[in-house]
Amino acid sequence: MFEVKPRTGVNRCVMQLRDKILDMLKTAKSASRALASISAKDKNRALIAMARGLMKGYRYILLRNAKDLGLARKKGLPAAMIDRLRLTEARIKEMADGLKAVAGLKDPVGEVIKEWRRPNKLLIKKVRVPIGVIGIIYESRPNVTSDCAGLCLKSGNVCILRGGSEAIHSNMAIHKVITKDLARYGIPASAVSMVDIVDRKAIDELLAAPEFVDLIIPRGGKGLIRYVAKTSRVPVIKHYEGVCHLYVDKYADIKQAVDIAYNAKVQRPGVCNAIETLLVHEDIARKFLPRAAAMLQGAGVELRGCEKTRQILKGIKKAKEEDWYAEYLDLILAVKIVKDAGEAMQFINKYGSNHSDAIVTKNRKIAEEFLKKVDSACVYHNASTRFTDGYQFGMGAEIGISTDRIHARGPMALEELCTYKYIILGSGQIRMGGGYEDAKN
Amino acid sequence: MFEVKPRTGVNRCVMQLRDKILDMLKTAKSASRALASISAKDKNRALIAMARGLMKGYRYILLRNAKDLGLARKKGLPAAMIDRLRLTEARIKEMADGLKAVAGLKDPVGEVIKEWRRPNKLLIKKVRVPIGVIGIIYESRPNVTSDCAGLCLKSGNVCILRGGSEAIHSNMAIHKVITKDLARYGIPASAVSMVDIVDRKAIDELLAAPEFVDLIIPRGGKGLIRYVAKTSRVPVIKHYEGVCHLYVDKYADIKQAVDIAYNAKVQRPGVCNAIETLLVHEDIARKFLPRAAAMLQGAGVELRGCEKTRQILKGIKKAKEEDWYAEYLDLILAVKIVKDAGEAMQFINKYGSNHSDAIVTKNRKIAEEFLKKVDSACVYHNASTRFTDGYQFGMGAEIGISTDRIHARGPMALEELCTYKYIILGSGQIRMGGGYEDAKN
Numbered sequence: 001m002f003e004v005k006p007r008t009g010v011n012r013c014v015m016q017l018r019d020k021i022l023d024m025l026k027t028a029k030s031a032s033r034a035l036a037s038i039s040a041k042d043k044n045r046a047l048i049a050m051a052r053g054l055m056k057g058y059r060y061i062l063l064r065n066a067k068d069l070g071l072a073r074k075k076g077l078p079a080a081m082i083d084r085l086r087l088t089e090a091r092i093k094e095m096a097d098g099l100k101a102v103a104g105l106k107d108p109v110g111e112v113i114k115e116w117r118r119p120n121k122l123l124i125k126k127v128r129v130p131i132g133v134i135g136i137i138y139e140s141r142p143n144v145t146s147d148c149a150g151l152c153l154k155s156g157n158v159c160i161l162r163g164g165s166e167a168i169h170s171n172m173a174i175h176k177v178i179t180k181d182l183a184r185y186g187i188p189a190s191a192v193s194m195v196d197i198v199d200r201k202a203i204d205e206l207l208a209a210p211e212f213v214d215l216i217i218p219r220g221g222k223g224l225i226r227y228v229a230k231t232s233r234v235p236v237i238k239h240y241e242g243v244c245h246l247y248v249d250k251y252a253d254i255k256q257a258v259d260i261a262y263n264a265k266v267q268r269p270g271v272c273n274a275i276e277t278l279l280v281h282e283d284i285a286r287k288f289l290p291r292a293a294a295m296l297q298g299a300g301v302e303l304r305g306c307e308k309t310r311q312i313l314k315g316i317k318k319a320k321e322e323d324w325y326a327e328y329l330d331l332i333l334a335v336k337i338v339k340d341a342g343e344a345m346q347f348i349n350k351y352g353s354n355h356s357d358a359i360v361t362k363n364r365k366i367a368e369e370f371l372k373k374v375d376s377a378c379v380y381h382n383a384s385t386r387f388t389d390g391y392q393f394g395m396g397a398e399i400g401i402s403t404d405r406i407h408a409r410g411p412m413a414l415e416e417l418c419t420y421k422y423i424i425l426g427s428g429q430i431r432m433g434g435g436y437e438d439a440k441n
Numbered sequence: 442m443f444e445v446k447p448r449t450g451v452n453r454c455v456m457q458l459r460d461k462i463l464d465m466l467k468t469a470k471s472a473s474r475a476l477a478s479i480s481a482k483d484k485n486r487a488l489i490a491m492a493r494g495l496m497k498g499y500r501y502i503l504l505r506n507a508k509d510l511g512l513a514r515k516k517g518l519p520a521a522m523i524d525r526l527r528l529t530e531a532r533i534k535e536m537a538d539g540l541k542a543v544a545g546l547k548d549p550v551g552e553v554i555k556e557w558r559r560p561n562k563l564l565i566k567k568v569r570v571p572i573g574v575i576g577i578i579y580e581s582r583p584n585v586t587s588d589c590a591g592l593c594l595k596s597g598n599v600c601i602l603r604g605g606s607e608a609i610h611s612n613m614a615i616h617k618v619i620t621k622d623l624a625r626y627g628i629p630a631s632a633v634s635m636v637d638i639v640d641r642k643a644i645d646e647l648l649a650a651p652e653f654v655d656l657i658i659p660r661g662g663k664g665l666i667r668y669v670a671k672t673s674r675v676p677v678i679k680h681y682e683g684v685c686h687l688y689v690d691k692y693a694d695i696k697q698a699v700d701i702a703y704n705a706k707v708q709r710p711g712v713c714n715a716i717e718t719l720l721v722h723e724d725i726a727r728k729f730l731p732r733a734a735a736m737l738q739g740a741g742v743e744l745r746g747c748e749k750t751r752q753i754l755k756g757i758k759k760a761k762e763e764d765w766y767a768e769y770l771d772l773i774l775a776v777k778i779v780k781d782a783g784e785a786m787q788f789i790n791k792y793g794s795n796h797s798d799a800i801v802t803k804n805r806k807i808a809e810e811f812l813k814k815v816d817s818a819c820v821y822h823n824a825s826t827r828f829t830d831g832y833q834f835g836m837g838a839e840i841g842i843s844t845d846r847i848h849a850r851g852p853m854a855l856e857e858l859c860t861y862k863y864i865i866l867g868s869g870q871i872r873m874g875g876g877y878e879d880a881k882n
Contacts, residue, residue, distance in 0.1 A: 033790060037814060110813075118835055122824055129816075131846055210670070214846050229651070235676060235847045256869040263871035349474065371864045373478060375570075383563060383867025392872065393863075394559055405572055405655050405860045406676045407848040419846045422834075423812045426824025428697040430704035431833065 017197060021205040024160070024193055025133070025212035031188040032132045032158040038187055040107035046185040047103035047150055050178040051096035054146060057177035058092045064173035065142065072166055084140040085167055095146045095174075098397075102150040105396045108414040109156045123425040128418045130156030132214035135206050136399075137162045137228055139220035142170040146178055148217075149192045151399050155417035160213065162195040162203060164220070172196055207232040217412075219400055237408055239400035241327040242272030242355035244385045247344040247370070248288055249361035250281040256382060257360040258292045263384040264358065266299045270329045272401055273356050273378075273388040277324060277334040279344045282308070285337050289313055301331045308337040324351040341366050345373050352376060355403055356385040356410075377403065377410035458638060462646040465601070465634055466574070466653035472629040473573045473599040479628055481548035487626040488544035488591055491619040492537035495587060498618035499533045505614035506583065513607055525581040526608055536587045536615075539838075543591040546837040549855040550597045564866040569859045571597030573655035576647050577840075578603045578669055580661035583611040587619055589658075590633045592840050596858035601654065603636040603644060605661070613637055648673040658853075660841055678849055680841035682768040683713030683796035685826045688785040688811070689729055690802035691722040697823060698801040699733045704825040705799065707740045711770045713842055714797050714819075714829040718765060718775040720785045723749070726778045730754055742772045749778040765792040782807045786814050793817060796844055797826040797851075818844065818851035 038046075054061070065087040072082050114126040134157045138144045145161055152159035163171040175194040182189050195202050206213060207228065216236045218228040229236050246264055248257040264275040280288055289312045293303060303309075304319040313335070323334040324347075338344045341359070348357050358380035359370040367381045378388045388410060390398025395413035402408045408416035495502070506528040513523050555567040575598045579585045586602055593600035604612040616635040623630050636643050647654060648669065657677045659669040670677050687705055689698040705716040721729055730753045734744060744750075745760040754776070764775040765788075779785045782800070789798050799821035800811040808822045819829045829851060831839025836854035843849045849857035 033814075033816065036816070116835065118833070122828060124834060230674060233671065235845070237847075253869070259869065259871055267872055267874060373474075375474065375477070376862065378863045378865060380865045381867060383865055383870040384872050386872035387563060387865060387870070388863075392559070393565060394557065404676070406678075409860055410863050419850055421817065422819045422829075422851050424819060424821045424824055424828060426822060428694070428700065429824040429828070430700055431708055431825050431827035433708060 014201060017199060017201055018205055020197065021195065021202055022209070022212075024190075024195070025206075025209050027188075027190045028133050028158045028160055028193050029212045031190040032130070034186075034188055035153075035158055035191050036109070036130050036156050038156070038185070040109075042185040042187070043107065043154055043156070044103040046182055046187050047099050047153060049181040049184065050146065050150065050153075051099040051103075053177035053180060054092055054096040054099070054174070057173070058089055061092060061170065061173045061177065062087060062089070064169040067169045068167055075166075077166060081140060081166070085142070085170070087142055087170060091143065095143050098143075098147055099150045099178075102154050102397055105154065105414060107154065108418050113420060120429050121427065122429050125423045125425070126420050127423055128415065129421050131417060131419050133158045133160065133212060134417070135160045135162065135213045135216045135234065137203060137206070137216065137218045137220070137224065139164040139224060140167060142167045142174055144219060145171045145174045145194075148399060149175075149178055151397055151414065151417060153187070153191060155414045157417055158191050158193065160193045160195060160206060162206060165198040168196065168198060203228070204231065207234055210234045217399060235407075236404075237402050237406075237412070238404050239272075239412075240403040241353050242274070242388075242401070242403075243277070243325065243327050243351065243353040244273060244275045244355050245277045245279055245344075245348045245352055245357045246275045246385065247279040247338075247341065247348070247357070247359045248281060248284060249341055249344075249359055249363065249366055250283045251363040251366065252281075252284060252288070252360040253362060253382075254284070254288050254291065257288055258295055260358065260360055260382070260384050261292050262295045262299070264386055265296060265301055265333050266331070267384075267386055269331050271386075272327075272329075273385050274329070275333070275358075275385055276326060276328050277336065277351070279336050279338050279347060280309075281341070281344075282337050282339055285309070285312055289335070296333060299331070301333050304332065304334045306336040309335045327353070341370055345370060348374050348376070353403060355401065356380065356388040358383060358385050377401070455642060458640060458642055459646055461638065462636065462643055463650070463653075465631075465636070466647075466650055468629075468631045469574050469599045469601055469634050470653045472631040473571070475627075475629055476594075476599055476632050477550070477571050477597050479597070479626070481550075483626040483628070484548065484595055484597070485544040487623055487628050488540050488594060490622040490625065491587065491591065491594075492540040492544075494618035494621060495533055495537040495540070495615070498614070499530055502533060502611065502614045502618065503528060503530070505610040508610045509608055516607075518607060522581060522607070526583065526611070528583055528611060532584065536584050539584075539588055540591045540619075543595050543838055546595065546855060548595065549859050554861060561870050562868065563870050566864045566866070567861050568864055569856065570862050572858060572860050574599045574601065574653060575858065576601040576603065576654045576657045576675065578644060578647070578657065578659045578661070578665065580605040580665060581608060583608045583615055585660060586612045586615045586635075589840060590616075590619055592838055592855065592858060594628070594632060596855045598858055599632050599634065601634045601636060601647060603647060606639045609637065609639060644669070645672060648675055651675045658840060676848075677845075678843050678847075678853070679845050680713075680853075681844040682794050683715070683829075683842070683844070684718070684766065684768050684792065684794040685714060685716045685796050686718045686720055686785075686789045686793055686798045687716045687826065688720040688779075688782065688789070688798070688800045689722060689725060689733075690782055690785075690800055690804065690807055691724045692804040692807065693722075693725060693729065693801040694803060695725070695729050695732065698729055699736055701799065701801055701823070701825050702733050703736045703740070705827055706737060706742055706774050707772070708825075708827055710772050712827075713768075713770075714826050715770070716774070716799075716826055717767060717769050718777065718792070720777050720779050720788060721750075722782070722785075723778050723780055726750070726753055730776070737774060740772070742774050745773065745775045747777040750776045768794070782811055786811060789815050789817070794844060796842065797821065797829040799824065799826050818842070
């Protein structure tokens with residue numbers, strides 16, 4: 001457990017930081033008890049108030065955002081990062097709209113997931129409840145602050161937000177305007193807590209406190225996620241990389257396959273559910289590849305092929321071993337010809353990241369095998385991998401895409417931000433002894 | 442990730458151990474792919490064959506068990522531990538019966554948990570699939586070997602078993618007889634793997650390999666569980682302590698309350714779902730406590746009370762602060778008088794371990810508040826906490842009682858040993874751009 005080491009002169013600063021975080025975590029933990037019982041109505045009102053806070057406070061937020069932008073320029077941060085950091089009135093309105101949309105979603109807390117009666121008449125109800133305290137560690141985009149605050153509040157969870165140091169003034173401003181009216185709806189302001197300490201040691205303190213924090217969700221670059229997963233003693237649900245595949249089978253409808261390949265690569269190449277590798281059955285390659293390549297290259301996609309692919313698509317770059325592992329997040333696509341669906345599945349299970357993979361085929365048996373054997377969170381038949389998304393799935397929201405296997409897989413929304421408890425209703429039942437089940441304990 | 446450090450003379454032994462474990466884990470990981478697709482029929486046949494292996498091999502198992510018992514006596518291990526270690530023909534038969542019972546349960550793999558169609562006609566199916574590779578780290582009781590092997594196999598998971606060093610000969614013998622016929626049913630023998638290295642460093646290797654092991658379940662004493670939780674980089678579901686409470690409300694049926702208190706404490710005091718603390722409303726204490734005390738003390742229960750309790754039950758020991766935190770696992774019960782249900786709930790949430798807690802009352806409103814606000818895996822109204830058990834819940838089996846909040850809470854059986862994937866069936870759907878959800882990514 002979390003042990004507070006004795007103070008020594010040298011560690012004085014670390015101790016002050018630790019004490020500050022510990023105080024915050026204790027307050028958060030006790031807020032989580034209160035928050036679990038707030039009515040859906042009050043939570044929804046609070047969400048609307050948070051949205052109003054953003055709209056009323058937009059000038060203040062932009063002012064603080066300008067400070068972050070200035071510092072970022074001074075530090076010479078890359079343009080893409082500065083762009084992610086930048087807020088505009090329109091972006092703030094979108095954040096507010098996001099909160100209002102979450103207010104309109106069904107409250108997941110208290111829902112009876114399952115209910116059954118035992119022969120001894122005990123009635124067992126499995127009921128959805130909040131997880132408790134969720135730490136969100138993220139980078140760059142300040143909109144994450146209000147998005148995550150909204151989703152956690154709606155699902156009855158206290159959140160501890162810890163954004164990137166480059167966005168600290170924006171994040172603190174957003175945090176200030178969205179929390180100021182919470183108390184009116186019976187919600188402690190600490191229900192939405194923020195770690196406003198730039199020192200990275202603050203993250204370590206968060207990750208070392210399983211008695212106060214129930215779950216950590218890291219959102220950001222691979223470096224951050226790896227660090228969190230490696231360091232944390234709190235359970236982590238990683239939103240890691242998407243090395244996604246499209247397999248075009250021998251029995252594919254070629255036009256459909258071309259459209260899906262194009263959509264899955266080009267429509268938004270910088271996101272985790274875009275494809276990075278195209279696998280093509282050798283019997284259809286000569287028909288399919290030239291048509292697909294024309295479309296893809298027309299959109300500026302760089303193709304990197306295996307030897308057989310390069311015999312069909314002359315002049316494209318050669319794919320190296322590391323290309324099969326790559327998450328380009330860019331207009332680059334690795335292409336490989338395989339001898340059948342079996343080889344495609346093996347390839348995906350070896351090089352993929354178990355995120356989203358698709359098959360295009362008119363052969364139902366082959367499709368069924370693919371859907372069964374490809375071990376990914378989302379497996380598609382005749383559709384684009386780009387649908388791996390909480391909104392597209394109809395969940396109405398999304399905190400991210402889990403690439404883990406425990407608790408939540410794929411799009412994570414309100415239900416996935418919950419756990420459950422059992423409520424057992426009796427009329428005096430007591431347990432009788434005997435049997436294997438008793439001997440075993 | 443798991444990095445193999447360069448060999449140096451000093452670390453030669455550690456490296457050999459590491460290599461051996463790594464080899465096992467790689468084999469296990471690849472077996473998990475195969476196992477996920479084995480039919481229910483073959484898994485059930487394999488389970489029956491495992492049971493047969495136990496019955497046929499019982500003399501051999503008893504012989505190896507005798508070796509463990511001899512060594513345990515030589516080492517002077519406590520009698521209770523030696524008793525837990527001891528196998529008999531009857532106990533082996535119970536293990537075999539357990540495997541047969543698991544064979545009779547419904548296969549959780551492939552079950553469609555939920556299915557819905559989107560406006561764009563995509564059909565989304567949420568399907569139960571195995572977690573993958575599960576490490577079970579346990580102590581003493583050799584029956585855990587076959588129990589866990591059976592549950593993991595049925596749920597399509599490869600298990601890596603690591604029992605206590607004091608039971609190693611028994612565990613290896615059980616492992617040998619239950620795995621020898623697996624191949625007949627298309628199941629790789631490595632689907633049930635065992636770490637037969639006594640060195641505790643073997644555990645560390647297991648806990649340091651998240652790329653091969655998907656989940657760790659520690660079963661045993663608090664020291665083991667704490668160590669695993671603290672060290673592991675693989676997700677852990679703890680089966681930790683049960684500091685369970687019974688609150689007897691002002692509106693309780695006194696006879697019912699006495700019966701439940703007696704059952705929850707006395708029927709099997711050494712297990713996690715037995716109560717450790719009795720909370721009594723001050724208005725009912727004078728009527729309830731003498732009757733309850735007579736029954737409990739008659740069964741040899743030592744009562745330790747708060748000041749007010751001791752004014753009613755003269756001569757009992759005083760409960761100290763540490764008593765409220767204690768998991769006695771013995772015929773001891775702490776007793777406290779509270780002024781109302783609110784104080785009882787606060788007390789439980791403070792001192793309890795969020796395992797199982799009960800209220801006895803005829804007042805439905807008070808019961809509902811208790812069931813809602815007590816933040817435990819299982820909360821009972823007018824029934825004994827002793828029902829927190831996979832068999833009693835009707836799950837047909839149990840790998841343990843999770844005291845964690847992520848993935849599984851309370852009794853863990855076949856469904857809880859699974860995760861899920863999404864299978865998405867389309868007819869050429871591609872994603873259109875635009876909207877907040879896209880801007881946000």
